[in-house]
Amino acid sequence: MQEGNRDxxxxxxxxWEVVVAACFLVxxxxxxxxxxxxxARWGDEGPQAGYFPFYIGIFIIVSxxxxxxxAITSGAKGRKPFVMWEQLRTxxxxxxxxxxxxxxxxxxWLSMGMYVPSxxxxxxxxxxxxxxxxxxxxxxxxxxxVAFFVMFEIWFKVPLPKGPLEAAFGFA
Amino acid sequence: MQEIHNLMGGFAVALSWFNLxxxxxxxxxxxxxxVLPGLGGANGVAILLPxxxxxxxxxxxxxxxxxxxxxxxxxxxxxxxxxxxxFNIPGEPWSVATTFDGYPLGQKGRAGAALTAAFxxxxxxxxxxxxxxxxxxxxxxxxxxxxGPPEFFSVYLLTFCAFVGMSRGSPFKTIASMMLxxxxxxxxxxxxxxxxxxxxxxEVLLKGFDFLIAVIGLFGIGEILLTLEEGLEFKGTRAxxxxxxxxxxxxxxxxxxxxxxxxxxxxxLMGIVPGGATPASFMSYGIAKKMSRDGEKFxxxxxxxxxxxxxxxxxxxxxxxxPMITLGVPGSPTxxxxxxxxLIWGLQPGPLLFTEKPDFVWGLIASMxxxxxxxxxxxxxxxxxxxxxxxxxxAIIMPVIMVICAIGAYTVHNSMFDVWLMLIFGAMGxxxxxxxxxxxxxxxxxxxxxxxxxxxxxxxxLSQGDMRIFFSNALVGSITALSLLLLFWPLISKVxxxxxxxxxxxxxxxx
Numbered sequence: 204m205q206e207g208n209r210d211x212x213x214x215x216x217x218x219w220e221v222v223v224a225a226c227f228l229v230x231x232x233x234x235x236x237x238x239x240x241x242x243a244r245w246g247d248e249g250p251q252a253g254y255f256p257f258y259i260g261i262f263i264i265v266s267x268x269x270x271x272x273x274a275i276t277s278g279a280k281g282r283k284p285f286v287m288w289e290q291l292r293t294x295x296x297x298x299x300x301x302x303x304x305x306x307x308x309x310x311x312w313l314s315m316g317m318y319v320p321s322x323x324x325x326x327x328x329x330x331x332x333x334x335x336x337x338x339x340x341x342x343x344x345x346x347x348x349v350a351f352f353v354m355f356e357i358w359f360k361v362p363l364p365k366g367p368l369e370a371a372f373g374f375a
Numbered sequence: 376m377q378e379i380h381n382l383m384g385g386f387a388v389a390l391s392w393f394n395l396x397x398x399x400x401x402x403x404x405x406x407x408x409x410v411l412p413g414l415g416g417a418n419g420v421a422i423l424l425p426x427x428x429x430x431x432x433x434x435x436x437x438x439x440x441x442x443x444x445x446x447x448x449x450x451x452x453x454x455x456x457x458x459x460x461x462f463n464i465p466g467e468p469w470s471v472a473t474t475f476d477g478y479p480l481g482q483k484g485r486a487g488a489a490l491t492a493a494f495x496x497x498x499x500x501x502x503x504x505x506x507x508x509x510x511x512x513x514x515x516x517x518x519x520x521x522x523g524p525p526e527f528f529s530v531y532l533l534t535f536c537a538f539v540g541m542s543r544g545s546p547f548k549t550i551a552s553m554m555l556x557x558x559x560x561x562x563x564x565x566x567x568x569x570x571x572x573x574x575x576x577x578e579v580l581l582k583g584f585d586f587l588i589a590v591i592g593l594f595g596i597g598e599i600l601l602t603l604e605e606g607l608e609f610k611g612t613r614a615x616x617x618x619x620x621x622x623x624x625x626x627x628x629x630x631x632x633x634x635x636x637x638x639x640x641x642x643x644l645m646g647i648v649p650g651g652a653t654p655a656s657f658m659s660y661g662i663a664k665k666m667s668r669d670g671e672k673f674x675x676x677x678x679x680x681x682x683x684x685x686x687x688x689x690x691x692x693x694x695x696x697x698p699m700i701t702l703g704v705p706g707s708p709t710x711x712x713x714x715x716x717x718l719i720w721g722l723q724p725g726p727l728l729f730t731e732k733p734d735f736v737w738g739l740i741a742s743m744x745x746x747x748x749x750x751x752x753x754x755x756x757x758x759x760x761x762x763x764x765x766x767x768x769x770a771i772i773m774p775v776i777m778v779i780c781a782i783g784a785y786t787v788h789n790s791m792f793d794v795w796l797m798l799i800f801g802a803m804g805x806x807x808x809x810x811x812x813x814x815x816x817x818x819x820x821x822x823x824x825x826x827x828x829x830x831x832x833x834x835x836x837l838s839q840g841d842m843r844i845f846f847s848n849a850l851v852g853s854i855t856a857l858s859l860l861l862l863f864w865p866l867i868s869k870v871x872x873x874x875x876x877x878x879x880x881x882x883x884x885x886x
Contacts, residue, residue, distance in 0.1 A: 220810055227551050234558050237573050241565075249836045252570040255828045256561045259554050266551040273545065285809065290604040294805070297603055301596075301777060301798060308781075309791045317782060325774040333770025347775055351782065359426050361786055 212284030219285045220274035224267045231263030300327055308364060316366035322348040378510055385737030388438055389745055397443045398742065402750045403757075405450015410458055410761050412602040414776060416451035417708040417818070418594040420444050421587045422783030424716050431720040438738040444716055445696075445739065446746045448709050449501065452692050453754045454761065456493040456685060460486060461762055469652040469688040472660040476673060476680025483676050487620035488627075490758055492678045493685045495628055496635055498751045500686035503639035504646065504693025505743040508700075512729075512740075515701040519726035524833035525844050527702075529854040531827040532845075533861070534704050537648045538816040540861030545811070552807065553816035559584045560824025567832065579792045586821040587787045590712060592797040593814050595780040597804020599773060621755060624678070631682045634663045638683050642690025647698055652691035652707060659687030693743065700724055700736060704823065708815050711822045 238253030238260060245251070274281060286294075307320035325344040329335045335343075355361045356374065365374055388394075408419035427440040455470035460477035473493060480489035522530075535553055542549045562573045563583030574580040628635075638659040645655035663683035664673040673680045695706030696713070703725035705711040717724045722732060729736050754761075764772075784797035807814060820827075838844035846852040860867070 216810070219806070223806060223810060223812075227555070230555070230558070234561075234573065237575075241570055241572060245840050250832050250840070252565040252568040252572060254835075255831060256558060256572060259557045259561065263551060263554045263558065266547040266554065269547040270545065270551060273547070286604070293603045294600050297600065297773070297777075298798075298802070304777075305781065305791075305794050305798060308794065317785065321778045321781070324778060325771070328770050328774040331770075332773075333768055335770070343771060347778070351778070355782070355786075360429060361426060362789075363782060363785060364791070 211288045213291050214285045216283045216285050217274055217281030224271040227263055227267035231260045234260030314366055317363040318348050318352055319366055319368050381737045385741030388734055388738035389741040394439055394442050397439055398446045398746050398749045401443045401446025402450040402753050405447035406454040406761050409451035409454020410764055415594055416448050417712055418591045420447050420712045421590040425786035437720045438735050441739050442742040449746050449750045452689055453750050457761055460489045469656045472656040472684035476676055479676030488624045489681050491621045491624035492681045494754050496682040496686040497689040498747055499635055500639050500642055500689035501693045501747045504690040507643050508697050509740055512697050512701045516726040516729040519702055524830045525851045528830035528834050529845055529851050530704055532858040533854055536858040536862040540864035541654050542813055546865040548812045549816055552812045553820045556817040556820025557824045560821050585787055588784050588793045588796050589800050589821055590818055591780050591784050592800025593804035596801025600805040601808055631679050634679055634683050635686050637662055638686030639690045642687035643694045646691030646694030652688050655691040656684035656688040660684045708818045711819050
């Protein structure tokens with residue numbers, strides 16, 4: 204945002220409107236198709252399983268078609284940028300580590316549970332965005348995680364997934 | 376008066392030390408949740424809901440649990456005003472109108488006056504809302520006891536049509552978002568026939584989509600992503616709130632009694648209707664601007680401009696609970712989450728609740744009075760503390776909120792799949808918000824989908840597939856007619872405007 208000329212727009216509002224409306228169209232079609240498969244008519248014992256969702260699907264298709272029409276015929280409003288590259292970059296900086304964070308919790312190789320990835324996640328952002336010293340990073344990330352541990356495992360007795368580190372301390 | 380007697384019984388339940396402590400904890404937590412970006416009333420309550428499972432198992436525990444959760448809701452409502460006035464960030468959609476005059480007041484160095492006015496009028500609005508609940512809800516509940524499936528379906532229909540009629544954006548986007556909610560609610564095992572719907576052989580989809588996950592993702596993660604766009608820092612006014620400022624503002628407030636009363640009336644009326652809080656706050660602001668002697672000064676920082684939207688928003692936020700406890704039809708996403716809580720604790724919201732669990736209902740209503748008093752005291756005394764939370768650097772607060780959301784999503788069903796779903800809903804919430812798709816109809820449809828479908832099926836069974844059952848008597852007929860009127864309201868209002876020969880005004884944009 205600081206350097207206007209280097210800041211590219213990622214798609215126009217119109218383009219994204221069309222994409223989302225198309226997704227709705229496809230989704231609506233899936234719902235209608237699945238309802239047809241189950242039977243969307245009047246069975247021997249009353250309405251069949253697809254009776255209600257069938258109409259839901261129809262409604263989705265009709266409204267998505269209208270949104271699509273409105274998006275295509277929208278004038279200047281549709282040409283507005285949807286998101287600037289600089290903004291998208293900040294969002295990806297959060298989303299990509301978040302995906303990694305969830306992947307670390309449970310995967311076929313080394314599931315680390317809820318707590319260790321949480322501490323790593325907080326530490327990553329403190330280092331990457333906040334540029335804090337390692338001592339403060341350790342204090343905040345480990346402190347927060349331990350607080351969560353005490354609150355959930357001991358106080359409220361709501362067990363969260365645990366990995367090898369917790370097992371080493373005798374919590375399974 | 377039976378109601379007064381019941382209410383006294385309710386106070387006896389709510390006024391235990393344990394419950395008072397829960398109120399204090401709930402309000403404080405609620406204000407913090409309301410102040411933090413990415414945590415609002417709805418997903419704050421959704422995240423904490425799993426923690427109340429064990430609490431609700433004990434005798435009388437369900438009442439304590441609802442007191443805790445509803446106090447978080449009141450706290451979040453109060454908290455929204457703090458961010459609006461000090462940081463120009465509306466914490467909730469209905470705080471948008473508060474920024475119009477609240478933020479300029481802060482810029483003028485009168486943040487204290489703005490905050491005092493906001494809190495006091497919130498309190499007043501809530502009080503009027505609770506009074507209405509106290510006296511109106513037993514009547515509504517008694518009335519609703521005679522409801523059959525067609526009546527219930529027509530009430531659901533009214534709920535959803537109200538969203539279309541009241542939305543300020545494209546009605547098609549409201550419908551699309553709502554129907555997406557219904558479709559997601561249908562995923563999983565059909566309760567009537569036992570058939571699998573929309574699962575495509577995927578085992579993870581058997582359980583269906585839990586709306587709590589949707590709430591945490593859409594409102595939590597989605598909100599964080601939107602905040603990120605704005606940049607990574609909050610720039611705000613300093614808050615100083617001492618007794619002198621409070622007392623001075625209180626001296627000024629009685630002057631605006633007309634504005635307050637109008638705001639409360641608008642709020643109560645609109646609050647019963649789903650999605651009413653946001654339009655109520657704008658409407659109250661608009662009416663106050665038109666009726667006030669200082670109307671043209673609105674927007675430059677006048678106390679009256681804070682009083683009007685805050686009273687209405689709180690009155691509406693409170694009365695949104697009326698249809699939730701009497702009919703089982705929540706009026707807002709947060710009310711929907713509270714309803715979800717009731718179901719999880721094994722209580723069936725609806726007319727029978729008043730006769731079967733009077734302790735619970737009246738304990739809840741009494742706690743609304745007490746909670747708001749506690750809330751007013753807490754926010755008036757601790758504003759600097761809460762404002763300081765927003766000064767915690769974003770690099771710390773953001774990942775901590777993400778972690779809280781992830782834990783919250785996991786604890787709903789102890790399922791890792793839900794945490795992934797939360798991320799997907801988060802990305803979806805971001806795109807939807809950017810394109811002005813409303814999220815509240817989606818959440819409410821997801822909550823009410825099964826009930827609405829069952830009511831529809833039972834009605835159809837009664838009438839052997841004849842749609843005219845929804846017009847079969849005066850009651851159900853008038854509710855259905857009103858729903859259809861609301862559904863086609865965007866169309867009707869356009870026709871009226873065209874008939875008057877006015878040029879079509881572009882719809883007011885969000886924020």
